[in-house]
Amino acid sequence: MVRRLRFRHRIGILVLIATAALVAVTAITLVLGQRSKDELIGIETRYVPLIELDRDLKTTFAEINRALEDAAGSADEGRLADADRLDRELRRRLAAGHDTIEGNGHDPVALEREYASYFTAARAVSAAIVGGTPLAELDAQIETMGAARLTFATHLEAATTPDRRRLATAFATARESQEDALRIEIAVAIAAVTLMVVLSWWITRRTVRSLHDVSVGVERLAQGEFGAEIPVTTTDEIGDLAREANRTAARLREYRERSGSLLAETQRQAQELAVARQAQQERAEVAENATRELEAFSYSVAHDLRAPLRGINGFAAALLEDIGDTLEPHAKAHLTRISAGAVRMGELIDALLGLSRVSRAELVRKPVNLSKLANDVIAQLRASESSRNVQWVVQEGVSWHGDPQLLRALLENLLANAWKFVAKRDDARIEFGCSADHTFFVRDNGAGFDMTYAGKLFIPFQRLHAASEYAGTGIGLATVQRIVRRHGGKIWAEGAVDAGATFFFTLGAPEGHNMSGHGEQNDPPR
Amino acid sequence: MILLVEDSEDDEVLTLRALKKSHIANEVVIARDGVEALDYLFGTGAHAGRDTSGQPQLVLLDLNLPRISGLDVLKRMRADARTRHVPVVVLTSSKEDEDVMQSYQNGANAYVRKPVEFGQFTEAVKTVGLFWLLLNENAPQR
Numbered sequence: 266m267v268r269r270l271r272f273r274h275r276i277g278i279l280v281l282i283a284t285a286a287l288v289a290v291t292a293i294t295l296v297l298g299q300r301s302k303d304e305l306i307g308i309e310t311r312y313v314p315l316i317e318l319d320r321d322l323k324t325t326f327a328e329i330n331r332a333l334e335d336a337a338g339s340a341d342e343g344r345l346a347d348a349d350r351l352d353r354e355l356r357r358r359l360a361a362g363h364d365t366i367e368g369n370g371h372d373p374v375a376l377e378r379e380y381a382s383y384f385t386a387a388r389a390v391s392a393a394i395v396g397g398t399p400l401a402e403l404d405a406q407i408e409t410m411g412a413a414r415l416t417f418a419t420h421l422e423a424a425t426t427p428d429r430r431r432l433a434t435a436f437a438t439a440r441e442s443q444e445d446a447l448r449i450e451i452a453v454a455i456a457a458v459t460l461m462v463v464l465s466w467w468i469t470r471r472t473v474r475s476l477h478d479v480s481v482g483v484e485r486l487a488q489g490e491f492g493a494e495i496p497v498t499t500t501d502e503i504g505d506l507a508r509e510a511n512r513t514a515a516r517l518r519e520y521r522e523r524s525g526s527l528l529a530e531t532q533r534q535a536q537e538l539a540v541a542r543q544a545q546q547e548r549a550e551v552a553e554n555a556t557r558e559l560e561a562f563s564y565s566v567a568h569d570l571r572a573p574l575r576g577i578n579g580f581a582a583a584l585l586e587d588i589g590d591t592l593e594p595h596a597k598a599h600l601t602r603i604s605a606g607a608v609r610m611g612e613l614i615d616a617l618l619g620l621s622r623v624s625r626a627e628l629v630r631k632p633v634n635l636s637k638l639a640n641d642v643i644a645q646l647r648a649s650e651s652s653r654n655v656q657w658v659v660q661e662g663v664s665w666h667g668d669p670q671l672l673r674a675l676l677e678n679l680l681a682n683a684w685k686f687v688a689k690r691d692d693a694r695i696e697f698g699c700s701a702d703h704t705f706f707v708r709d710n711g712a713g714f715d716m717t718y719a720g721k722l723f724i725p726f727q728r729l730h731a732a733s734e735y736a737g738t739g740i741g742l743a744t745v746q747r748i749v750r751r752h753g754g755k756i757w758a759e760g761a762v763d764a765g766a767t768f769f770f771t772l773g774a775p776e777g778h779n780m781s782g783h784g785e786q787n788d789p790p791r
Numbered sequence: 792m793i794l795l796v797e798d799s800e801d802d803e804v805l806t807l808r809a810l811k812k813s814h815i816a817n818e819v820v821i822a823r824d825g826v827e828a829l830d831y832l833f834g835t836g837a838h839a840g841r842d843t844s845g846q847p848q849l850v851l852l853d854l855n856l857p858r859i860s861g862l863d864v865l866k867r868m869r870a871d872a873r874t875r876h877v878p879v880v881v882l883t884s885s886k887e888d889e890d891v892m893q894s895y896q897n898g899a900n901a902y903v904r905k906p907v908e909f910g911q912f913t914e915a916v917k918t919v920g921l922f923w924l925l926l927n928e929n930a931p932q933r
Contacts, residue, residue, distance in 0.1 A: 571907055573801070575802065578909050604908070611906075
């Protein structure tokens with residue numbers, strides 16, 4: 266029943282019970298106290314009339330005796346009349362105290378009779394003395410009177426003295442009933458307190474037990490066991506708590522299931538990612554190994570292939586010098602071709618090494634003034650062939666974040682290309698600049714190319730012109746394309762045969778760079 | 792006297808020819824590898840007993856050598872008081888940045904790449920010879 270009650274009701278009931286117990290104890294105390302008081306009053310009402318009777322009877326008795334003695338002593342008839350009046354009073358008092366005397370365990374009738382005997386005898390003696398009868402004749406009467414007086418006085422004393430044993434019993438009874446009351450009070454108080462304690466303990470135990478159940482459940486919940494329901498055994502606040510916790514658990518279960526599937530998905534993706542990453546790493550290692558091998562290869566190409574070339578060229582040259590004059594003209598020409606072939610092969614090897622260096626070199630981005638770089642390269646080209654007349658147009662203030670060395674190689678290749686292909690024109694013109702969308706360009710009005718073959722321009726060793734017409738390794742544009750790609754940019758070309766060519770390229774946007782590549786700005790950013 | 796450290800016989804012949812054409816008549820001692828070069832410089836091995844107070848006026852040093860590499864020869868030379876101030880011109884096929892850097896860091900006086908074309912090669916050897924043997928004032932020998 267208790268477990269159906271709300272806590273505030275339980276506490277109310279406890280308070281009610283406590284109040285009731287207090288009221289009961291108080292009531293019992295009052296009732297019992299009243300009873301023992303009544304008992305004491307009973308004792309009093311019983312004995313006070315006796316004491317009063319004793320006093321009145323003794324007083325009147327003494328007055329009667331005095332009146333009779335006065336009458337005898339002074340022969341006063343008046344005093345006899347007093348005695349008679351007092352006699353009537355005493356008789357009346359005796360009659361009135363009839364029950365009282367009887368209640369004290371004595372016989373009132375016998376006492377009245379003894380008094381009557383005494384007064385009759387004493388009245389007669391006093392009257393005789395007043396009448397003049399000599400005392401000597403009255404000895405016998407006086408003696409009878411004395412005996413009767415003693416008898417009455419003795420019996421009166423006994424009749425009006427409270428019986429000690431009875432009194433003691435009455436008081437003992439009163440005390441006992443008082444003690445009983447105290448015992449009952451203590452017992453009731455103990456019972457009330459015990460009841461309270463037991464009730465409190467029981468309620469507390471129930472509460473603690475159900476709280477314990479809930480707390481165990483909540484603890485399990487906290488440890489992630491969302492499956493176990495907390496038993497709802499009560500309809501009180503703890504029951505509410507358990508219900509709420511169960512509802513929370515249900516919701517958490519739902520979340521966990523959802524997050525579990527999410528987690529599984531994430532884990533699967535992470536695993537896939539890890540696999541992919543490992544594959545990538547393996548590929549990267551393979552690529553790194555390949556790069557290392559390429560570097561070793563490049564180095565030996567540089568060193569080992571050039572040495573025999575130097576021999577071929579050198580000894581051919583030595584032969585020409587030493588015996589050239591004695592040789593047939595065509596034999597001499599062959600020797601010259603041998604020398605030239607070796608030189609050309611050296612150039613090809615150098616170009617290939619340059620191409621591989623572009624791929625291997627670490628890209629360092631710095632602000633680069635491309636206009637200045639272009640002018641430097643142009644100055645070199647002019648110095649190499651000072652006789653040629655070429656019109657240069659370089660847009661000023663073009664700059665970009667890029668690798669200075671690679672960008673120099675890029676411009677060297679493109680401008681040298683243009684320089685080479687305008688060789689046959691009288692109105693030769695080469696232009697370098699940048700458009701609004703940060704596309705750089707190198708334009709010439711030279712030999713140009715057939716757009717059909719535009720796709721082959723950037724493939725190593727692919728040439729669109731005969732080597733006899735325009736010298737070159739066929740590596741230059743491939744190198745340029747690699748430099749552009751390493752910067753994250755693109756390169757493409759437009760042109761037509763004998764109508765010039767334009768090479769466009771972008772250089773990608775370094776992070777945080779505000780794409781300042783256009784000519785209006787004079788200084789590179791940062 | 793010139794010490795030519797060169798493993799390629801072709802290059803040796805061409806170098807000697809270039810020196811001759813440049814009218815540089817100094818005696819040329821040839822070392823085929825790093826060990827021979829060090830033996831000559833420090834009077835050990837095949838050159839035991841050589842008076843090491845006489846050191847070359849110029850060392851033409853190839854980098855890619857059998858046994859002990861050109862760079863190690865250079866390091867040993869710079870670590871020894873007898874050869875510390877001898878001019879060393881690295882004469883090699885490579886123009887790898889790494890090789891150039893290492894050479895200078897280890898105390899090379901110059902770095903010259905051998906051109907394929909014999910005319911250019913002769914010119915290079917001539918220029919090097921004239922500068923280091925005639926124009927340059929070497930540290931006094933002790």
